[in-house]
Amino acid sequence: MKSIAVLPQGSVSHEALLHLLGGESVDLVHHKLISEVFLSTAGGTTDYSVIPIENTIEGSVSLHIDWLINEVNLPMQAEWIFPSIQNLIGHPQEFKGADGKTDYSKIVRILSHPVATAQCGQYIREHAPWAELEPTGSTSGAVEIVKDNPGKGWAAIGTTLGAATHGLEIVAHRITDHNNNFTRFVLVGPEPVALARKSNGDKTSLLVTLPEDFPGALHQVLAAFSWRKLNLSRIESRPTKKKLGTYYFYIDVLEPIESVLLPGAIEEIKALGCQVRILGSYPTYTYEEEKAEVQ
Numbered sequence: 001m002k003s004i005a006v007l008p009q010g011s012v013s014h015e016a017l018l019h020l021l022g023g024e025s026v027d028l029v030h031h032k033l034i035s036e037v038f039l040s041t042a043g044g045t046t047d048y049s050v051i052p053i054e055n056t057i058e059g060s061v062s063l064h065i066d067w068l069i070n071e072v073n074l075p076m077q078a079e080w081i082f083p084s085i086q087n088l089i090g091h092p093q094e095f096k097g098a099d100g101k102t103d104y105s106k107i108v109r110i111l112s113h114p115v116a117t118a119q120c121g122q123y124i125r126e127h128a129p130w131a132e133l134e135p136t137g138s139t140s141g142a143v144e145i146v147k148d149n150p151g152k153g154w155a156a157i158g159t160t161l162g163a164a165t166h167g168l169e170i171v172a173h174r175i176t177d178h179n180n181n182f183t184r185f186v187l188v189g190p191e192p193v194a195l196a197r198k199s200n201g202d203k204t205s206l207l208v209t210l211p212e213d214f215p216g217a218l219h220q221v222l223a224a225f226s227w228r229k230l231n232l233s234r235i236e237s238r239p240t241k242k243k244l245g246t247y248y249f250y251i252d253v254l255e256p257i258e259s260v261l262l263p264g265a266i267e268e269i270k271a272l273g274c275q276v277r278i279l280g281s282y283p284t285y286t287y288e289e290e291k292a293e294v295q
Helices: 012-021 034-042 062-071 114-119 121-127 139-147 160-165 217-226 262-271 287-294
Strands: 003-006 027-030 048-055 076-083 087-090 109-112 132-135 154-158 169-172 182-188 202-209 232-239 247-253 275-285
Touching: 003 012, 003 034, 012 027, 012 048, 012 076, 012 160, 012 182, 034 048, 034 062, 048 062, 062 232, 062 247, 076 287, 087 139, 087 160, 109 114, 109 139, 114 121, 114 132, 114 154, 139 154, 139 160, 154 160, 160 169, 182 275, 202 262, 217 232, 217 247, 217 262, 262 275
Parallel strands: 003 027, 003 048, 076 275, 109 132, 109 154
Antiparallel strands: 048 182, 076 182, 087 154, 087 169, 202 247, 202 275, 232 247
């Protein structure tokens, strides 16, 4: 690997990438906005980009999927799962009460990426429902803004790495509403990637566009996979942005593109008059397996 574009230092994307690489030396290029991450690799400035595309709690990150479909032509080259562990972060002593405990009444504003804020909704409603919520481009960006605005009662939702990066303290640990809060990331770029880790298998992501709508169209597409006993882990519709009521179908198949049966399924779907675009065929890595390897 050469260079990888990723969201700011200390973001969940940054933490996730470090976990995937397991100490492998690469050139990381940080950007404030996900559009800049995409364009960095699409324009040839970096070799790969790190893109979060799905979360346990919030579901698909639709904006990022739409970028992969409509804005850039960057194949998926690897997928991995990483826990999104969010914390309440602020300046040392700013939210301390006279008894030394956290005084939530001193929190005026909470900043974070909208997805991270949504993941902590229950915590916010319980501890600081009066706080103004301000969206930012990334969790790390929120921490940086809080760092630059001491004494205003501002706090950020972000990662442990983000707090350490900007020299702030964690006011409250693990404030996400659910313990099983995982995010699915993909590494996108023009060339396949070789990682030292053992993968958990292979996956192929397809984009299927039906011809004109007709009864049973989607059923016939799914039947091409079903009778071949090809396992689909995900199917999602996305608007084509060309005509109201027309959709793409984003489909994940738990097989590599080189498998015996998958190419036949794709040809059968094309014979139905559908357009099929291969978004990538790539190794997948589960967090549990990677954790076991490290221990």
